[in-house]
Amino acid sequence: MIAEARPRPVPESTAAAKGALSISDLDKSFTIGGVSRPVLEAIDLHVEPGEFVSIVGASGCGKSTLLRLIVGLDDEYSGEIRLDGERVATTSLDRGIVFQDHRLFPWMTLEQNIELALLNTDTPQARRAQIVADHIALVNLKGFEQAYPHQLSGGMAQRAAIARALVTEPKLLLLDEPLGALDALTRVHVQNELQRIWMTQRSTMIMVTHDVEEALYLGDRVVVMAPSPGRIRRIVDVDLPHPRDRGAPLLHKLKDEILAELTASPVEPGNLVRLPGREER
Amino acid sequence: MTAALSRRGARIAIGLVVPALFLSWWQWQATAGDARSLAFAPLHSIGSAFVELVESGSLFSDMVSTLSRSLTGLAIGGTLGIAIGVAMAVWRPLDRMLGPLLHAIRQVPLIGWLPLIGLWFGTGQGSELIVVSISAFFPTLLNSYAGVTNVEPRYLDVGRIYGFTPLQRFRLILLPAAMPLILTGLTQGLAFAWIASIATEILLGVGGGLGVTMQVAQTQQRLDVILVAIIATAILGFVINQLFLRLRRHLLRWQAAPL
Amino acid sequence: MASAALRVPPADAFRSSRSALSSILAPVALLALWQLACLSGLFPPQVLVPPSEVAHTLLELARSGELERHIGESMFRLAAGFTIGALAGLAFGATIALSRLAEAALSPFFLALWQVPVIAFVPMLVIFLGIDEPFKIAIVALAAFFPVALATFDGVRGVPKTWFDVARVYRTRLPDLIWRILVPATIPSVLTGLRVALTRAWVVLIAAELLAADSGIGQMMEMGRQLFRIDVVLAGVVVSGLIGFALDWGARAIERRAMRWRMA
Numbered sequence A: 001m002i003a004e005a006r007p008r009p010v011p012e013s014t015a016a017a018k019g020a021l022s023i024s025d026l027d028k029s030f031t032i033g034g035v036s037r038p039v040l041e042a043i044d045l046h047v048e049p050g051e052f053v054s055i056v057g058a059s060g061c062g063k064s065t066l067l068r069l070i071v072g073l074d075d076e077y078s079g080e081i082r083l084d085g086e087r088v089a090t091t092s093l094d095r096g097i098v099f100q101d102h103r104l105f106p107w108m109t110l111e112q113n114i115e116l117a118l119l120n121t122d123t124p125q126a127r128r129a130q131i132v133a134d135h136i137a138l139v140n141l142k143g144f145e146q147a148y149p150h151q152l153s154g155g156m157a158q159r160a161a162i163a164r165a166l167v168t169e170p171k172l173l174l175l176d177e178p179l180g181a182l183d184a185l186t187r188v189h190v191q192n193e194l195q196r197i198w199m200t201q202r203s204t205m206i207m208v209t210h211d212v213e214e215a216l217y218l219g220d221r222v223v224v225m226a227p228s229p230g231r232i233r234r235i236v237d238v239d240l241p242h243p244r245d246r247g248a249p250l251l252h253k254l255k256d257e258i259l260a261e262l263t264a265s266p267v268e269p270g271n272l273v274r275l276p277g278r279e280e281r
Numbered sequence B: 001m002t003a004a005l006s007r008r009g010a011r012i013a014i015g016l017v018v019p020a021l022f023l024s025w026w027q028w029q030a031t032a033g034d035a036r037s038l039a040f041a042p043l044h045s046i047g048s049a050f051v052e053l054v055e056s057g058s059l060f061s062d063m064v065s066t067l068s069r070s071l072t073g074l075a076i077g078g079t080l081g082i083a084i085g086v087a088m089a090v091w092r093p094l095d096r097m098l099g100p101l102l103h104a105i106r107q108v109p110l111i112g113w114l115p116l117i118g119l120w121f122g123t124g125q126g127s128e129l130i131v132v133s134i135s136a137f138f139p140t141l142l143n144s145y146a147g148v149t150n151v152e153p154r155y156l157d158v159g160r161i162y163g164f165t166p167l168q169r170f171r172l173i174l175l176p177a178a179m180p181l182i183l184t185g186l187t188q189g190l191a192f193a194w195i196a197s198i199a200t201e202i203l204l205g206v207g208g209g210l211g212v213t214m215q216v217a218q219t220q221q222r223l224d225v226i227l228v229a230i231i232a233t234a235i236l237g238f239v240i241n242q243l244f245l246r247l248r249r250h251l252l253r254w255q256a257a258p259l
Numbered sequence C: 001m002a003s004a005a006l007r008v009p010p011a012d013a014f015r016s017s018r019s020a021l022s023s024i025l026a027p028v029a030l031l032a033l034w035q036l037a038c039l040s041g042l043f044p045p046q047v048l049v050p051p052s053e054v055a056h057t058l059l060e061l062a063r064s065g066e067l068e069r070h071i072g073e074s075m076f077r078l079a080a081g082f083t084i085g086a087l088a089g090l091a092f093g094a095t096i097a098l099s100r101l102a103e104a105a106l107s108p109f110f111l112a113l114w115q116v117p118v119i120a121f122v123p124m125l126v127i128f129l130g131i132d133e134p135f136k137i138a139i140v141a142l143a144a145f146f147p148v149a150l151a152t153f154d155g156v157r158g159v160p161k162t163w164f165d166v167a168r169v170y171r172t173r174l175p176d177l178i179w180r181i182l183v184p185a186t187i188p189s190v191l192t193g194l195r196v197a198l199t200r201a202w203v204v205l206i207a208a209e210l211l212a213a214d215s216g217i218g219q220m221m222e223m224g225r226q227l228f229r230i231d232v233v234l235a236g237v238v239v240s241g242l243i244g245f246a247l248d249w250g251a252r253a254i255e256r257r258a259m260r261w262r263m264a
Helices: A063-071 A110-118 A125-138 A154-166 A184-201 A212-218 A249-262 B008-030 B043-055 B058-090 B092-106 B110-121 B125-149 B153-161 B166-204 B210-219 B223-251 C020-039 C051-063 C066-098 C100-114 C118-129 C133-157 C161-169 C174-211 C217-226 C230-263
Strands: A021-032 A035-047 A052-057 A078-083 A095-098 A172-176 A204-209 A221-226 A231-238 A273-277
Touching: A021 A063, A035 A063, A035 A231, A052 A063, A052 A212, A052 A249, A063 A095, A063 A172, A063 A204, A095 A154, A110 A125, A110 A154, A125 A154, A154 A172, A154 A184, A184 A212, A204 A212, A212 A221, A212 A249, A221 A249, A231 A249, B008 B043, B008 C100, B043 B058, B043 B223, B058 B092, B058 B125, B058 B166, B058 B210, B058 B223, B092 B125, B092 C020, B110 B125, B110 B166, B110 C174, B110 C217, B110 C230, B125 B166, B153 B166, B166 B210, B166 B223, B166 C118, B166 C174, B210 B223, B210 C118, B223 C118, C020 C051, C051 C066, C051 C230, C066 C100, C066 C133, C066 C174, C066 C217, C066 C230, C100 C133, C118 C133, C118 C174, C133 C174, C161 C174, C174 C217, C174 C230, C217 C230
Parallel strands: A052 A204, A052 A221, A095 A172, A172 A204, A231 A273
Antiparallel strands: A021 A035, A021 A078, A221 A231
16 A cells, blocks of 8 residues: 555535545444454544544444544445545545554654654655654653653653654544543643644544543544444534633533443434534523 | 672672682592592693683684684674565565475574585585574574564554655664564574584584684693683673673663663 | 573464475475485585485484484483483572572572583583593583573572462471472473473584494484485484474473463
8 A cells, every 4th residue: 555645636626625524424344254243334424624523432333443444544445535525545644643552663763753754745854854843842842852752751652643643734633542541640631732732733633532521622523433333323512612621511511411322222323413512601 | 698698799709609619629629639630620720721821822812713703603694594584574475485494494403414514515614604604594584584573563554654665664664673683683693603603613623713722622631721711611702792782782772671 | 692592483483384284395395306406416426415315324224223223322312411401400490599598609600601502511521521421411411401490490480479478378388389389380481491401402412422422313424424425414414303303392292281281
């Protein structure tokens, strides 16, 4: 699979030009021991440019598989995944991803790790050092440029991974349980950082998490998924301005609702309910 | 007792007891005056043998001989081992072709090939170097192969995401990730090369070296010379190994804990 | 220096050699190639003889009973030396693992000796013991001693300290401590050490027989070399290789059996 170094120009007719994701009728199954097991079923999702969408669900609902399909690490699926109208078939610098394990190369310094993202772009060599430095500053890791990953704490390494993903200025940034490996205190800190970075950059972001609170705190919308096979149960609008207040009553209310749903009995497919949440004044 | 042992001075002192006892027993055997003491060499004669070997320069040249044979063999066998091991790991067809073959050859202990190699290439230094190279070949081959095949797929994923070409993938991911095991292979190869060097020197008795000196001394019943050579072997071997470990630690300084 | 050599990569290291078919195919192909090369007259008989001739020589040796004699002598020395060396290694390794005092007193000397390749002791042992059976058994014992001692040390040290505490609370007697706690816990490590030691011992034995012996597989090969009987040399290579392979395979099988036992 050869990745495209640069996105081809988008046709004029498409309404959104920077980072609109459109998933239609997506199905995915794995063949294990000769038996076909469905992992994702009838996924429909449209993400507007600059939106932050969270995806929550229990284990086994195919959240990570969905992200792998969107980023192009996996290309076997039926249905449509389109970024700005173009079908997703392979990896591309348009779409970045941050994994739960930071996946920085242990044998490279922080600086080298981030710079390698620019390796196959047509960014002029002279500008690369500056771009890297800017992004290191963006995630507040100034001073650690020469550190090896093993010298960084979990939170710092994850921030470095975020910097690496953003340095190519992707249209779409995917985050696969990025804070799952961090302790509770670090998690809150990096959540704040993530919100700040998103507000600065306004890239489209899709984040998978098992932490409902986190999903609601960061997301404009929260997609609730059901497992076996993975389906979208419902999509919750979180109509609150950024930066968010963790104590907002609406967040707590939605959290209770979603948690109740996630721990309830399975729902029929196609039962898509949109429940707008508006703050009551 | 345990508390006493934790003090460094105490540990060193205790550690010296057994060697001291051993040396005393040795000296007693050597000066007992009976038939057996003909075999033992009194301690002072070991000392004088040491002086003798140093003054004639033969100790130094022996050490250089053995060392250069080991390192040359390591260079040859190791380079081949790394190259083939990495190549086999990256190209499946090569693996299919060579794998079972190498696996079969490996079953025969190296020492078994020595008479054959002696017949083919004569009993000179060339044969010795061949055996030393072969002994360094297999550990480096196997470890390099394992190093590349065990590169974690998650790093390769990152390479795909950033559009790495096959060359970039090799240079930036496969090779560095495999480096710990490649270096392990070289360390093992060094150990095997060192042992093979001494062994071929003893068995073929040509080309200078600590083993040759030991073998010759044995025919002359000069136990004192043999002992000097054995001690020199131990010390030199230890020093080389330590240097190698230092080099390894420097090359792998990005690792969390020293390996 | 020998420490790094203790960890031997697994027998089925290559992906390709894991299928039974390819493991057999390649040696067979090699044999066929060899036979053809010799028949085509490419190599003079001093350099290489065809496998058919080697097989013929092997049969001859077997029929005359000579092969049996050589193998018997070698195996006897291996068995005697290995038993002595392994038992000594077990005792030594366990002792320095269990007693801090013993470790402090004995391990420096042990580690110093271990820096010397076993084969370097051959000239010295020849002076003391001559070139007869005692010498060969002694060198085999020495070769077996070090890996077993190290593996036993690792195994015993690896036993969680809490187990010993529990034993002390229940006032377990020493024999019980050894048989019921130590032995089962250390079996994997010890078995691996024994296997490595066996392979080492075999190699060292062949080397010793090459040097100085009047019988044995190694001596058979050396005699063949001196008489320029390359078929005899190759026959020796085949036999030593097969025996070495069989020993290793047998040891691994025992290891696997014991591990399975443990898991259950």
